[in-house]
Amino acid sequence: MNPETAIAVAVLLPLLGAVGIALTGRWPNLREGVTIATALAVFGVVLSLVPGVLGGDRPGLTVLNVMPGVALAFEVEPLGMLYGLVASSLWIPTALYAIGYCRAHGEENQTRFFVCFALAIFAALGIAFARNLFTLFLFYEVLTLSTYPLVTHYGNDEARAAGRTYLGILLTTSVLFLLLAIVWTWKLTGTLEFSPGGILAGRVDGPLVAILLGLYAFGTGKAALMPFHRWLPAAMVAPTPVSALLHAVAIVKAGVFTVMKVIVYVFGIDFLSETGASIWLMYAASFTLLAASIIALTKDNLKARLAYSTISQLAYIVLGGALATATGVFGSGMHIAMHAMGKITLFFCAGAIFVASHKKNVSEMDGLGRTMPFTLAAFFVGSMSIIGLPPTGGAWSKWYLALGAAEGHHAVFVGVLMVSSLLSIGYLMPVVGRAFFLPPNPDSAPAANSDEKTTSGGFWENLREAPLLCLAPLCATAAGCVVLFFYAPDVLGLLQTMRLGR
């Protein structure tokens, strides 16, 4: 398969998969088979693009010209390659996990659920391989709309309210700011193509550069920069596999990916560092970064805590881009992958805990490590990656982000990163600590206590883990966090083939 065909296949396969899932909806096993087969095939196709991109190729594909100079077109470059890999690879464990979760939980409307899931991956890959702002914006909106039925999956009033917040913030920011920025860019430059070194350099100057950057940064509501972050905690009403999709696989990563793409290929990091137009964004991102960490500390609901943790981690990535140094960009790119792997593990664990013990709050999780040791061990590994401790992948991305801050002579942000790491220890480690070191709270676990009064039995007798289809994916992604520690140079190598200057 030549790369051009591979791009088309990679983007279209999830769409075909969605159709297949819809058609086989009456036979759950067949339907799930279609999901898994599609996910594997998509990952395989995306993977086949890697060697070419590493070798410096930039395969492209123009589908059609929508307006003169505005085309629906794809091109694979390293950053998009990385995001495409993250989305397509994590779809596999997420799909397995979703199958286990939905069946264990007896969810309704499973066909609609899996159809929308496949559509979201379709949109994510469209974003990853977009060659210009129009294509990116198109798939960005498709992603918003295709995930709306997932967020409102339960169809009750709470879900409807969350759906309003979700759609309200994401559509408002994208239409009001992002689209305005795109049209404005078109007016200034007459092109929307992502090109190395940016397209705005020399076309704008003065405060307008910072204004445009602001329109892009806040317009990308999926990047959850405060004050446009509310949709992310609101979307927590959705089933946990959706949270995994939102936080790790596709949606928020689409947001920060868009910001990175814009910084690198629309503004160009040289242009930004010359004009200093992104300095305010460093502070804005730092504020989000710290504020979200502090809010996370106050949340007792595990999923809400993780949601604020995500907001904080996304701000790392935006900060790395705003630093406008090559190292910062590499750090951000790596963090897209590392955070995805870490956060997906944490959400899988939260969901597994909920499925197995129906516990949602951190304060109820005392002693849970005795009944769910594998889940909580995985949680521990995922937490290490989010905090940035070796031997997990998160250590490397934090390293490069800090290095980028130091290189750009913005030492204050090195401090910000370190403080935030401490805060993340504060909100993640108590979960593990309570689960393993505190005795079970008799009030909070009446169901578990009825059939086993003591915890003195053997290790295997005490196990109350989630179903295997939930457990296996989360163990795999936890292992992935460790594997990424050793494969970080390869991720970096991929990113280093990016053309940053003109």
Next chain:
Amino acid sequence: MIEHLPALQTVVPMMAAPICVLLRQATLVRIFAIAVAWSCLAIALALLEEVLSHGTISYALGGWVAPLGIEYRVDVLNAYVLVIVATIGAVVIPFPLDGRELRIPRERYFLFYALFLLCLTGLLGITITGDLFNIFVFLEISSLSAYALIGLGKERGALTAAFSYLVMGTIGGTFILIGTGLIYQMTGTLNIVDLARRLPPVLESRTVWIAPAFLVVGTSIKLAAFPLHQWLPNAYTFAPSMVASFLSATATKVAYYVLVRVIFGIFGAAFFFETLGLSNLLLPLSLIAMLVGSIAAIQQTNIKRLLAYSSIAQIGYMTLGLSLANLNGLTGGLVHLFNHALMKGGLFLVVACALSRVASPDLEALRGLGRKMPLTMAAFVVGGLSLIGVPGTVGFVSKWFLVLGALDKGLYAVAFLILGSSLLAVVYVWRVVEIMYFRDSDAIVERDEAPLSMLVPTWILIGGTVYFGFNTALTAGVAHTAAQFLLSLGS
């Protein structure tokens, strides 16, 4: 035969109307009317093709050469509008009539088709003619048949709605006639091309200065431009949905065409925009229309009325493009003619489909319809997304050019308001979506889809909103050429 196409464009539907009355038998008349409407579309497409490849066509009706005789003059602008009107006519007319929405029994359906074809004749005639008085004549043909079509609605309100439309429409028509009379008095001609030649020497006279006021206000009433829109919500609410679909997609578009023709084709853009300063009036009114129309739509409890108010907002987009008076703005306004025709025509057909299964157009009656009629309601969602202007739909294309037009003029606040008003569309579209999909979501509903004969026309229009969202060569391409043509007229 080929050289007589301009005449056939109006003669074919006009002669077909009395034949409908002679045929009488409902099914026979329906098939006949469909055939006529599709041949009108074929003629319109042939004319557009001809104009795009060979330039403006001038046709002397009855062999009487202009300026004495009536000239049919087809340039890229009205060829484009002809295609819009004929397309909507051809797609909407096969939609089956539903006794639940119509005042007349099945034995008299032939009258409906006769009226429909007369209305089509009038709209095509207004567009194709190159004679100002002839515009008035066709305007009356289309208006009178439209009043009757609206009055066919089952509810009693349809009669008062038709009556108030008649009053407003007559005032509008009279104003146009007065304006026409005033400039005829000064120039002694009614031919539009001739007028454009003879007006400049007398442009300073007070008579000529008053004429545009009458013409603009008159057409604005027919266009339902804010604040002259009061007739529209009731007319669309009480008209049978299929009629609302046809009128919302064509009548206001043709009125917009007349306005553009008067401004650019007769007096010249310089006179309107520089001497009279039309933008100072039209721009704020357009913005108010966009906001007020959308906010009013949010408050409605009847889906047809909701769509009607949305139309007022969308007409605001069109007049906004006009008031920007630059290439991108005008392209946006003109492309929105086609785009809005597709979405609003399609959405009213969705309502017609829904009304074949539920008792009333109240939003409350639509609860849970998302699962009862999944295909119909999916069409609503797609059409609604197009109203919002999501990329990949026609609404995005219109918005793109309008925002660009505003930025070209340095009107950043206007660009922001254009985008902001599309967010109001999110609110009123999503209100309906929530009711259809979330209310009573626990109740068990049998799937009870509208028949294929209804779904096919609906999905042709709704599918068009997506197709032309990607393929803009025909729509934006022609609108761009038309805008260039218009801006070149004065210079």
